[in-house]
Amino acid sequence: MNDEQTADVMAPVSDVAPLLQCENLVKRFGDNTVVQDLSFAINPGECLGIIGPNGAGKTTTIRMCLGLTPPDAGHIGYTSVHGQALRMPQDALAIKSELGVVSQMDTLDPDFTCEENIWVYGSYFGLSSAELRMRTPGLLDFAVLSQKAKARPGELSGGMKRRLSLARALVNNPRLLVLDEPTTGLDPQARHLMWERLQQLLQVGKSILLTTHFMDEAERLCDRLLVIDHGRKLAEGTPRELIAQHIEPEVVEVYGPGAQQLITAPIRSRADRAELVGDTVFFYTHHAASLLLELARQPSLRTLHRPANLEDLFLKLTGRQIREGA
């Protein structure tokens, strides 16, 4: 057993074996290396978020974890409920019987009602129809879809479909949920309801591996984050630790007429770091007071003073340029 991850200061202190452990994963498509030497682990009860821009290798990493595409190098281990050490992809079926997966694209059956979707999906896990009939009402209730039990996915909103996908993924009572961008494309109400449900699942002891490019989602749900880009791990830690490590604690955004000149003006020295993005200057500092005093003398400028957040970290680590297909 590799103790590298549990010995890592970032990981929560625990003496249990990680549930899922990926070591030195490499994946190439032709000459294009999509994932390079990526290692991470998920401990029982933990929510690990993989964040990165489009094309960073998030979905490929998830697909390798699910045994859908074999890594070109590296090792994926999983500890079963009985404590057996399983490997992906050799034990793919045994591992998947303990997983719940919500993929980026809904794969619901359009011809089935909500409850039939759950029954049929449960049958793939070898669950009896009596068992499934017992489990389904609770799952629909959890997904706030009890009223829609007889409706087909075509009649559901985007948020409802995602929650049905989540309910379906819970049918085998999984230990680890694997969620690929679970709230992409949802409105704020639907996102908040999804987050609430995922937090409930964490409270009852489920583990979650999720990918996202919403920083508020990562901050809210994840115990630990993995920032990746171009298939490499850029940083790993709790959201707070990552911000403290990589970003000055305070940010002052300045915009308005003349703001752009500030980047070369003497005021620049009042901040640890400054950045010009479009028409806005970002000052990163440990003490914003003197900077703010000086900015107040130029009333034409508009300022926003705020604590540093994950988005600042994300943009610092992965850059601000727009990606292909973004």
Added chain:
Amino acid sequence: MTDTAQDTPPAESRKRYRRVWGDATQSPWRLPKLDGTFRPVFMRNFLVWRKLAIPSLVGNIAEPLIWLVAFGYGMGALVGSVTLNGTAVPYLLFLASGSICMSAMNAASFEALYSAFSRMHVQKTWDGIMNAPVSLDNVVLAEMLWAAFKSLFTSTAIMLVMLALNISTSTHLLLAWPVLLLTGITFSCLALIFNALAKGYDFFTYYFTLFLTPMMFLSGVFFPLTQLPPWVASIAEALPLANAVALVRPLFMDQWPADAWMHVLILLGYAVVGFWLALALTRKRFAM
């Protein structure tokens, strides 16, 4: 009650999964690994179909029956009878025995192309299934058997209509039934090869116009193979549909087919090689 899923024991206590040994980056040409997990996937297709069975049944048997009526009675009046191995066969019986094989072929091909492609590519049903403990090999097996089942259902319905029309009442028809199932299996396997290669529905038009339609005319459905130039006939004899017709037609005529095992083995050969090829190409498609 939000933690219902928590109250029940984990699923793995009731089901055991075997480890697949071998290299992590396995060849797509490795042998199929099939087991009973195809059953829920087959049942899934059955449950969807059950909702639409009656309208689809009408569509499935109406077309072949129109062919039969138009050609059988229309052409039959002109042709009268066809001489086959020295026996005169009424044209309607000749055509009926050939066209039921053609219907088995068409039903299997449609299901394993258009419907399977919808499930695989458009609806992403396969992706959903493979997030559960069901392997791609078994999903492909389920699709193959499902298309064969639908084909058998169609040919059974047509056979019942033929019985009602008193076209043939031979007890040998009971044996035509497993032959039609084999025909369905063979054409499902062949169609799944093209399903694995398809980028869109348009691709299937080629399969129908370049492969199935010529085969229909070269397999002795409408006229005996002896009408063809000898070199064409010898190629035609190797076609899967020709072998199906060679088995089914004598049974309709209350005779035993000659060289029955050879025809069965040829159909089985197409099925086995077709399935293996279809699976390898589908594995390649999904390994991306």
